[in-house]
Amino acid sequence: MDRRGVRVLAGVIRQQHGLSYSYQNLSHLMLRGTRCRADLRSALAKVLNVPEDYLRGRVELPYTPSFFWEKPSTSALRYSSLLQRIASALRRDLWKWHGKEEGDRAYRSWSRPILEVFDTLSASSTWRQLGVIPVVSPVDNPAVLLPQDDAPPVAWLTQMLEPWFGGNAYLNAAGIAALLEGLRTNRQLDSTRGLRTLRKYASMCRKVAPLRLKESAAIKRLQGMIRLREERPE
Numbered sequence: 001m002d003r004r005g006v007r008v009l010a011g012v013i014r015q016q017h018g019l020s021y022s023y024q025n026l027s028h029l030m031l032r033g034t035r036c037r038a039d040l041r042s043a044l045a046k047v048l049n050v051p052e053d054y055l056r057g058r059v060e061l062p063y064t065p066s067f068f069w070e071k072p073s074t075s076a077l078r079y080s081s082l083l084q085r086i087a088s089a090l091r092r093d094l095w096k097w098h099g100k101e102e103g104d105r106a107y108r109s110w111s112r113p114i115l116e117v118f119d120t121l122s123a124s125s126t127w128r129q130l131g132v133i134p135v136v137s138p139v140d141n142p143a144v145l146l147p148q149d150d151a152p153p154v155a156w157l158t159q160m161l162e163p164w165f166g167g168n169a170y171l172n173a174a175g176i177a178a179l180l181e182g183l184r185t186n187r188q189l190d191s192t193r194g195l196r197t198l199r200k201y202a203s204m205c206r207k208v209a210p211l212r213l214k215e216s217a218a219i220k221r222l223q224g225m226i227r228l229r230e231e232r233p234e
Contacts, residue, residue, distance in 0.1 A: 009026060009044075009047065010022060010026050013040070016043070019039060019040060042047040050078065051077065051080055051081045054077065061076060062080055063083040063084070063115070063119075064076050064080050074151070078151065078158070079122060079150065080153050082122065082154055083118065084116055085161075086114065086115060086161070086165075087166045088165075089171070089202075090107065090111060090166050091107045093204075094106045094107050096150075097204055108199070109197075111195040113194045113196070114194065114198070116193070117191065117194040118157065120191070121157060121176075121180075122157055124148075124153055124191040125146050126153070128144075128146070128152060129145050130183060132145070133190075142156055150183070168207075170205050170209060171197050171201060173201035177202065180196065200218065
């Protein structure tokens with residue numbers, strides 16, 4: 001990261017997290033590799049969208065192959081961060097609904113199918129295969145259906161799920177399940193376990209937040225009416 005990038009980073013940390021670390025502080029940290037305060041490390045992890053444990057010096061990068069660990073790409077860091085935040089949000093909800101002991105048991109059963117769903121949704125190839133039909137055989141030109149950059153879907157999922165990560169919303173598991181069903185008709189996806197687990201989560205939401213679900217449905221209907229009025233010719 002160049003000097004301009006470090007200055008921008010310092011400004012973002014100051015604006016978003018209220019921490020008054022200067023360009024000199026961050027530059028010194030980058031050049032010397034010195035230990036930093038917990039509040040700064042947490043802010044850096046959120047702004048850079050990387051796992052906080054990795055900034056603390058952790059060698060392993062959860063949910064990624066081990067060959068990424070020594071010199072991980074930005075995409076690998078952000079993918080790992082996304083799946084760690086999904087796992088943490090899921091565990092938090094299950095603890096809230098069932099208590100810690102029963103919640104941990106449910107987490108051991110639910111976490112892998114849920115994470116596999118988001119692994120599928122975070123792959124660019126999932127969306128490329130949904131959106132295009134190759135002109136020539138993909139055997140001759142595999143890049144048509146197998147893009148190498150997964151950064152856009154990872155960034156989109158991170159932005160979409162941010163309220164869930166922050167504890168301000170539940171996962172709309174029914175909506176994710178409907179999306180997965182649509183993808184399954186276009187690809188050979190083994191998503192049975194993922195769909196079953198998403199529906200279990202959705203069932204719990206109907207029990208713990210029925211009013212919020214009704215409000216969300218009413219807002220969607222209102223938005224649809226507004227769009228219809230805007231599109232209606234005069």
